[in-house]
Amino acid sequence: MRTALVTGANRGLGLEFCRQLLAAGWQVTAGCREPARADALQALADGSSGRLRTTALDVTDATAIDTLIRALPASGHLDLLVNNAGVLVSGERFGSVRAEDLARSFAVNASAPLLLTQGLVPWLQRGHAAKVLCVSSQLGSIAQAREFRTVSYAMAKAALNMAVRRLAAELGGRGITVAALHPGWVRTDMGGTGAPLRAEESVRGMLAVLGTLTPARGGRFFAYDGSELPW
Numbered sequence: 001m002r003t004a005l006v007t008g009a010n011r012g013l014g015l016e017f018c019r020q021l022l023a024a025g026w027q028v029t030a031g032c033r034e035p036a037r038a039d040a041l042q043a044l045a046d047g048s049s050g051r052l053r054t055t056a057l058d059v060t061d062a063t064a065i066d067t068l069i070r071a072l073p074a075s076g077h078l079d080l081l082v083n084n085a086g087v088l089v090s091g092e093r094f095g096s097v098r099a100e101d102l103a104r105s106f107a108v109n110a111s112a113p114l115l116l117t118q119g120l121v122p123w124l125q126r127g128h129a130a131k132v133l134c135v136s137s138q139l140g141s142i143a144q145a146r147e148f149r150t151v152s153y154a155m156a157k158a159a160l161n162m163a164v165r166r167l168a169a170e171l172g173g174r175g176i177t178v179a180a181l182h183p184g185w186v187r188t189d190m191g192g193t194g195a196p197l198r199a200e201e202s203v204r205g206m207l208a209v210l211g212t213l214t215p216a217r218g219g220r221f222f223a224y225d226g227s228e229l230p231w
């Protein structure tokens, strides 16, 4: 059975990834900070005939990552890692950017996907044509940067994009494909009610892109509709 690990799985796009992967027959490990309070995820787990299990995972907590890795079967495999957890500090304006917001943004959006991927490589290498999907954002595109707002988020997603390039270079030869995906502007807590896309459409698109990925197409930046974005 194909196996996946999804971070930030309790709401928004992460929850929808879990829903669609389950529907497609995958075995899913759903990481979130507080599984006991993740009601929608627990409901999904309850109806999954044991194919979805939740695990406590604050992606910025190195001990939590170690614990997760130590709990994996030593000779097990992972076919898909979805680095989805993300944080956006809203309302940032030039003159009032805070050091702690920059640090948190980098920790969640950029450092965590790199560190989690690094730790999971032995399991990914045993996976079938394993893929690492890093949910990035168009706001992290340097080529498209036009304004200052959401600067810590944009900087951190640009750093994530660099991590994707570096990881793809390192892992492509081991058969692991790493790519950055922009989900579109989606109606979630982060995207807000004015966003044009439903999570269902965005994730359906991203999983379709995933199906086209090979190590040769790794290290690239795609939108949910399959178009390629400039770095």
Ligand SMILES: NC(=O)c1ccc[n+]([C@@H]2O[C@H](COP(=O)([O-])OP(=O)(O)OC[C@H]3O[C@@H](n4cnc5c(N)ncnc54)[C@H](OP(=O)(O)O)[C@@H]3O)[C@@H](O)[C@H]2O)c1
Binding pocket: 007, 008, 009, 010, 011, 012, 013, 014, 032, 033, 034, 057, 058, 059, 060, 083, 084, 085, 086, 087, 108, 135, 136, 137, 138, 182, 183, 184, 185, 186, 187, 188, 189, 190, 191, 192, 195
């Ligand atoms: N929605 C959009 O329009 C849009 C556009 C471009 C990119 N994205 C990207 O898409 C991804 C998912 O976003 P979303 O729209 O689903 O946002 P969301 O509804 O705000 O969900 C964010 C998820 O990330 C989790 N998270 C935050 N910090 C975490 C941490 N330290 N450890 C573990 N999980 C953590 C949250 O968990 P808690 O509930 O515990 O906070 C939540 O599950 C993010 O990477 C985001 O940057 C979204």
